[in-house]
Every structure is written in C-alpha cells, then in structure tokens.
Amino acid sequence: AFARLDPAGPRARLFVALEDWLNDGVPLAAAVAREGLAGWYGANAPMRGEWRVAGQVVDPAAWSGPAFLAIPARDRIVPPASAAALGAAMPQALVHHPAAGHIGMVAGSGAEAALWRPLLRWIKDA
Structure with a gap:
C-alpha cells in the first residue's frame, strides 16, 4: 500500500x-521490558494477582470506578481475546473496540475517529 502512495x-x-x-532507537528500560513483556504478557501477572506497584497488588476487579478499555480489533501485539479478560474482570468498564491495530488506534490516520472521539465522549460523560 505504501508503494502506491504519492511520496510527497x-x-x-x-x-x-x-x-x-x-x-527511533530510544531504548526501553530493562525493568520496564521485564515487567511488561515477561510479567504482564508472559506470566499474566495482572490477572493472577501478582502485579504490584509500590508494593501494593493491582487488582482490576477491586476497582469500582469508571474505566475505559480500548481493545483494538486488529491488534497483532496484544491479541484482543487476551485483553478481553480485563474487561471481564471489570464489569463497570466501557469496552471499546476500535477498528485498528495496537499503534494505529492511537497514532494512525483513523485514530481520531477510532479512539480519540469515543474516549473524549467517555471522559465528558464519566
């Protein structure tokens, strides 16, 4: 698709x-990489009750406040079925499924319609 675009x-x-x-080559801090890739994704620490911040367990099910979960339909980094478990743990959350991928939902050409506007509406209504 890129090859067919006007370069200018x-x-x-x-x-x-x-x-x-x-x-851009900015390195990911080793501790962040370990926690994010090995802990969150590899060991599923958040859903097993093993994710801690400042020594406190982060339990999504214990949160009763508003929550907006963006689970992009075409995500190849975090499979949508994997992210859906968070939505099941947080029944009060609004689960939004942008028609985009992991990066595209935030920074792609369709991000405004896919994520920014729905998130802004949710913030205004929450």
Missing part, C-alpha cells in the same frame, strides 16, 4: 513519520 503526499509523510517514531 500527506499520507506518505504521515506513514514515514509514524515509522520513524516507532523505530
């Missing part, structure tokens, strides 16, 4: 800017 056009410039941002 706004869509090509946006695509290149997003790729540059994603691949």
Whole structure:
C-alpha cells in the first residue's frame, strides 16, 4: 500500500513519520521490558494477582470506578481475546473496540475517529 502512495503526499509523510517514531532507537528500560513483556504478557501477572506497584497488588476487579478499555480489533501485539479478560474482570468498564491495530488506534490516520472521539465522549460523560 505504501508503494502506491504519492511520496510527497500527506499520507506518505504521515506513514514515514509514524515509522520513524516507532523505530527511533530510544531504548526501553530493562525493568520496564521485564515487567511488561515477561510479567504482564508472559506470566499474566495482572490477572493472577501478582502485579504490584509500590508494593501494593493491582487488582482490576477491586476497582469500582469508571474505566475505559480500548481493545483494538486488529491488534497483532496484544491479541484482543487476551485483553478481553480485563474487561471481564471489570464489569463497570466501557469496552471499546476500535477498528485498528495496537499503534494505529492511537497514532494512525483513523485514530481520531477510532479512539480519540469515543474516549473524549467517555471522559465528558464519566
């Protein structure tokens, strides 16, 4: 799809800017990588009651306040079925399924319609 874009056009410039941002080489702190990849994703620590912040267990089911969960339908980083478990643990949460991928829902050309506007509506109504 990128090869068919006008190299000087706004869509090509946006695509290149997003790729540059994603691949900018800023290292992920080792502790964050361990917790995020090995703990959250590999060991499923949040859903097993083993995720801690400042020594306190983070229990999504114990949160009774408002929550907005964005689970993108085309996510290849976090499978939607995996993220859906959080929604099941938080019945009060609004679960939104943007028609996008993990990065695209936040920074893609359709992000405003897919995520930003629904999130803004939710913030105003919460």
